[in-house]
Amino acid sequence: MSSLRFDGRVVIVTGAGGGLGRTYAVEFAKRGAKVVVNDLGGTAHGTSSSTSMADKVVQEIRAAGGTAIANYDSVEFGEKIVKTAIDNYGRVDVIVNNAGILRDKSFMNVTEEDWDLIMKVHLKGAYSVTKAAWPYFRKQQYGRVINTSSNSGMYGSFGQTNYAAAKMGLIGLSHSLALEGAKYNIFANSILPTAGSRLTLTVMPEEIVDMLKPEYVTPLVVFLAHESCQENGNVFEAGGGWYGQVQSYRSVGKAIANATAENIRDQWKAITDMKGAKHFESGKEVSADIISCASELKEQAEQEGHKPTGTTSNVKSAALFKEMSDGLKDNANLVKNLKAIVLYIITDGKKEIARFTLDLKNQPFCVYEGDVKKGEKPTTTLTVADDDFVQLSTGKLNPQKAFMAGKLKVKGNIMLLQKLSVIADKKKAKL
């Protein structure tokens, strides 16, 4: 197999004055690339600056016969860094967004300055350099972006809220760049490195730092940057000689029509069961899945011949059924033994104008506009004029008097209504 060469390619490595970035720059140059060695040359906490770090790496590359130029700008000024590539080598093909600093503190102690600085170097920096290179990539229909994320972002890390947030941001940036760039042969991936460097000295003992040489991460970055690599929008991990891929998976989950918080609680196991979980390639795919679930639920509801309460009906009683529905959510326990279905036929005094069903038989108990579901029969059917129903519900009309006066017609189990009104009175709930 041929070796992976970068002859004629121009590679920008940010933060290449030390640690991981230095090893990338040196390796790209060994493989024929012209390299822009960017480094601000400051401390690991993002203070001060110097030219010495970038210069030293450029000297190392040149001493080995490679081609490199230094750039000392902070990554937030991506245009200047890309300009160095264009002015000196006439093009830019690869960007390795690697520059980084730490401001580790517990969340309680993080200051706005710590937060902003971390965002500026990691997230804004990657944005800024990539943004400046993007028009060149588009024009030449070629580009490779490697963003440096971190396990601290992927899995969380005590004392690194600012850093973790910025590093996860880089994964979102890469995924979206990948989607936008694909048709122009511009690919973007993220890496999760683990390596001994001045940054990890604060969180790893020295002997471990020695075992995790930055050089172990380098081959992954070089491969991802090569024109033959077709990976796009993915996350890869490397450290101590181990290489792998990290993907997110989404549970099969559960579609629940008109769900209440109680339904979520009761279905929690099914909602969170990761058996059969699926990986999605883009947010668009996830949205499509959600929309298809929503339309299935809608279709199901239509087939069952009901619409959610209070949505389309303009009869006055509709609002009361909505209240009934809300009351039911809070009092489902009180009516769980009734196992009944009540059909309300609402009239304008003469003809029917709406139907509502109170289902206390099938879980989750609910009130919906429309007839009783197919295959079910009402335990009790009430026929009442819209205005009278309002009067009854607000206590202005006595149910017995209404019944005697023929304003309230009841078919089926009349005792059920008494049970319901006793419960409603006790709890002051609308049932």
Ligand code: NAI
């Ligand atoms: P490092 O401190 O040795 O290298 C970072 C380089 O970035 C330094 O040379 C520094 O001068 C430069 N830099 C800092 N701010 C800059 C700015 N505003 N503009 C230009 N250059 C700037 O650290 P290391 O470990 O090599 O880190 C490289 C990248 O890998 C960082 O983004 C870091 O967050 C990330 N990373 C490292 C891990 C590790 O285990 N070493 C783990 C996960 C992520």
